[in-house]
Amino acid sequence: MPQAQVSMDVREVGPNVRIIDIRGEITAFSEDILAAAHEEASRAGVKAVILNFEGLEYMNSSGIGLLVTTLIRAQRAGHKLLAFGLSDHYRQIFSLTRLDDAIPLYADEPASVAAV
Amino acid sequence: MTEPRDKDSWAAPVDKLHVGEVPPGAVNLNIEGRKLTGPLQGFGQMWQKTYRVGVGDVPPQKVIETWKSEYDRFWPPSNRFYAPITGIKPGEVGVINAKQGPVRLSTGVLVLYVDDTSFAYVTPQGHPFAGWITFSAYEGGAGTVAQVQLLIRANDPIYETGFMLGGSNTEDKMWQYTLHALAEYFGATGEVETVKVKVDRRRQWSRFGNLRHNSMIRTWIRKPFGWGEKPSS
Numbered sequence: 119m120p121q122a123q124v125s126m127d128v129r130e131v132g133p134n135v136r137i138i139d140i141r142g143e144i145t146a147f148s149e150d151i152l153a154a155a156h157e158e159a160s161r162a163g164v165k166a167v168i169l170n171f172e173g174l175e176y177m178n179s180s181g182i183g184l185l186v187t188t189l190i191r192a193q194r195a196g197h198k199l200l201a202f203g204l205s206d207h208y209r210q211i212f213s214l215t216r217l218d219d220a221i222p223l224y225a226d227e228p229a230s231v232a233a234v
Numbered sequence: 235m236t237e238p239r240d241k242d243s244w245a246a247p248v249d250k251l252h253v254g255e256v257p258p259g260a261v262n263l264n265i266e267g268r269k270l271t272g273p274l275q276g277f278g279q280m281w282q283k284t285y286r287v288g289v290g291d292v293p294p295q296k297v298i299e300t301w302k303s304e305y306d307r308f309w310p311p312s313n314r315f316y317a318p319i320t321g322i323k324p325g326e327v328g329v330i331n332a333k334q335g336p337v338r339l340s341t342g343v344l345v346l347y348v349d350d351t352s353f354a355y356v357t358p359q360g361h362p363f364a365g366w367i368t369f370s371a372y373e374g375g376a377g378t379v380a381q382v383q384l385l386i387r388a389n390d391p392i393y394e395t396g397f398m399l400g401g402s403n404t405e406d407k408m409w410q411y412t413l414h415a416l417a418e419y420f421g422a423t424g425e426v427e428t429v430k431v432k433v434d435r436r437r438q439w440s441r442f443g444n445l446r447h448n449s450m451i452r453t454w455i456r457k458p459f460g461w462g463e464k465p466s467s
Contacts, residue, residue, distance in 0.1 A: 146370070146383075176240050179347040179354035179368045183282070183385045186273055190280065190434045207238050214247045214346070215356070215366075216272045 122147040123176075126155035134165040135234050137227070141173030144181030156188050160195050166234040167192060170227065172203035182215050189220055202230040243349045245325035251344060251358050253327050260316040260329040263340035263456055264449035268358035270344060276364030276387025277441040278394035280434035283406070286381040287413040288424040294351045294371035294378050301369060301380070301416060302353060308415040310408055324348050328355070334404065338460055341449040343367075357386075360449035362393045362401070380416055382409045385433070390444040392451075394437065406430075 124142035131137050136159040144152070159167045169185075192199040202224040204212065212218040224230035250269055256262045273280055289297055301308070302322040306315045312333045318326035322345050332339045339362070343355035352370035357363060365386030371378055388394035393401070410426040417424055 146368075176238060178240060178243065178349065178352060179366060180352070180370070180383065183366060183368065183383070186280075186385060187282065187433050189274075194434075205238070207241055207244075210247050211244055214245060214270070216270065216275060220274050 122151050124148045124151055126151055128155055128159045131168075131227070131231055132234070134163060135168065135231060136160075136164055136166075137168045137170050139170045139173065141175075143176040144174065144184060145176070145178050146180035146184070148181065149184055152184050152188060153191075156191060160192070160197065164197050166198040166200060168227075168230045168234075169199070169201040169221075170203050171201060171205075171208060174204070174208060177208065177211070182211065182217065185217060185221070189217075198234065200224065200230050200233060202226055240349070243324060243347050245344060245346050248325070248344070251327055251342070253329065253342065255319045256329060257316040257319060260314070261331050261340045261453075261457065262329050262342075264360045264447075264452050265327060265329065265342035265358055268360060268447065270356050271359055271361070271364035271389060271444075272356060273365040273385045273387050275441065275444075277390050277438055277444055278363075278388030278397065279432055279437060280387045281384070281402075282431045282433050283384045283386070283409075284381065284429040284431075285383075285406075285409045285413055285426055286379050287417045287426045288374065288377050288422055289371070289380045289417050289420045290377050290422040292378050292420050294373060297371035297378055297380050297416070297420070298351055298353065298369070300419065301371075302348070304419075308412045308419070310411045313408070318345070322348060322353055337450060338453055338457065339450050340453045340457070357389075359389070359444065360447035360452065361389055362396070362450070363387060364389045364444075377422075380413060382413060384409075387434075387438070389441075390448055391442060392445065392448055 127139045138155045250267050314331045316329040326345045329342045341361045346356040347354040354368040363386040368383045371380045413426045
């Protein structure tokens with residue numbers, strides 16, 4: 119099976135708010151990395167997890183599916199899932215797949231943190 | 235900023251579906267003007283279903299090229315998929331005519347995504363399930379693997395009941411048949427592996443009203459005596 123071409127780092131940006139910095143590609147092969155990053159970001163009563171897509175280079179339909187399963191995990195854990203840094207292209211894809219109905223999108227990090 | 239390399243792989247945003255030229259024989263109902271429904275817009279429990287089979291030493295690109303160009307060939311005989319006249323390309327709409335016992339269903343899909351090693355469909359309102367189906371091929375340890383992965387919810391309470399009463403197993407058989415036929419085409423005979431994960435056990439009661447779009451009911455109202463005869467002829 120091909121290797122995932124992505125890195126995801128978790129950082130804390132406020133009380134109970136964590137950001138996952140995504141760099142590279144989101145495909146089916148990113149599943150374990152995204153699940154591990156989300157689990158790390160979800161620890162200790164987090165209120166919101168924010169996905170930073172500024173470093174996103176490529177995403178296919180399996181990648182969109184991974185975001186849905188991440189959203190369901192967030193709902194189950196009782197915290198919000200937000201996102202920022204999407205290019206116009208990926209904003210269109212969020213709109214086409216109606217993912218933006220459920221994951222609020224923001225222009226940048228300060229706007230997303232302020233919205234928590 | 236450089237353009238993402240998946241730019242041409244995705245369908246352009248659409249508010250409502252529009253069916254282009256329909257292949258002869260296709261019964262085109264319940265697609266025109268419908269909105270798309272992803273797994274977040276459906277009613278029932280959310281499932282991720284993955285079916286995969288080894289197809290031998292065929293390059294993944296060749297598997298996908300064949301699958302796209304002869305998609306209907308690999309479906310069970312009771313169902314027909316009328317690919318867009320222009321082929322399976324992002325933004326095109328395919329027509330589905332399915333028959334299960336006395337029940338007939340006319341619906342469709344939008345081609346959401348296409349690249350060299352995968353393509354994906356998204357369903358419209360009224361389809362039995364709301365979600366995405368991704369077809370892909372990749373190099374596994376012992377040759378190329380062809381895979382179908384669904385991320386879906388039943389679109390409304392009637393479909394959800396149907397899935398619980400055997401519809402889900404019927405769907406499994408359909409994709410297992412498809413992959414078996416695909417593998418056979420390439421001279422492989424492996425077993426189809428099936429993995430089902432319940433992603434979300436909750437039902438979305440706020441989506442109860444999806445019932446009004448139910449394509450099975452609407453097909454029956456429009457074509458109570460079937461569609462002439464077998465749409466496959």
